[in-house]
């Protein structure tokens with residue numbers, strides 16, 4: 001069996017006004033893993049540490065069993081990174097950027113590069129400086145994906161993409177994990193996309209992981225409930241969203257607090273319903 005694509009242990013990174021961690025996180029190989037979090041939650045900081053942009057203050061990162069300090073070169077030979085902040089403007093035209101990056105990578109897949117060019121609507125002769133924001137994101141994605149890295153780290157890859165490009169991107173990402181058991185870790189504010197396409201998700205809030213696991217399992221175990229009876233707000237597994245008189249609306253993590261136990265705590269006229277990932281995210285991070 002393959003080792004996990006990523007194992008993060010007790011990772012910490014501190015800035016003057018922000019602290020990330022300690023983070024413990026395992027990303028199995030062969031999955032799309034989605035990282036969500038409000039603005040400023042620390043997603044880019046975390047992805048930067050994983051890709052080796054900057055050094056953590058504490059903790060360890062292992063990519064496919066390799067230590068990020070001792071095996072940095074081996075990790076970077078197998079890991080690609082793309083995000084909205086990368087700029088390829090100085091390379092002039094799209095074709096020149098592609099030829100430059102292709103030269104570093106023996107595994108460059110010409111067929112995949114051509115397919116991505118077509119589905120992203122890019123041409124070799126396009127000037128990078130005059131590409132739209134979405135166009136530059138597409139180029140960054142193409143350059144990261146076409147050499148078929150084992151581990152693809154994408155910081156907000158759907159930023160600026162139209163619906164067609166987003167569809168093409170996710171269809172390629174699904175093929176990457178399905179066909180070759182390679183791994184994709186991406187952050188996004190498009191929670192509906194992640195609910196649909198990510199096998200695993202985690203929620204980062206104020207530098208800490210609030211929730212983590214297989215998407216289907218997380219969605220199954222969290223329910224929105226309405227009940228009567230003023231239960232103490234601190235019951236583990238219960239997040240009160242609103243209270244009006246004796247009537248409460250809350251989120252229940254049924255793994256921690258089965259509904260039967262909620263009833264035995266005094267909840268009456270209990271009604272429960274499934275949540276979307278976006279609703280769960282909003283409830284947990286408000």
Ligand SMILES: Nc1ncnc2c1ncn2[C@@H]1O[C@H](COP(=O)(O)OP(=O)(O)OP(=O)(O)O)[C@@H](O)[C@H]1O
Pocket residue numbers: 015016017018037038039040041042043044045046
């Ligand atoms: N180099 C730095 N020096 C000081 N503070 C920083 C630095 N980089 C990031 N921060 C701070 O760390 C916090 C987390 O930023 P980060 O970019 O990781 O958040 P994010 O979750 O990616 O946010 P967004 O969704 O808005 O992109 C912010 O408060 C930011 O100001």
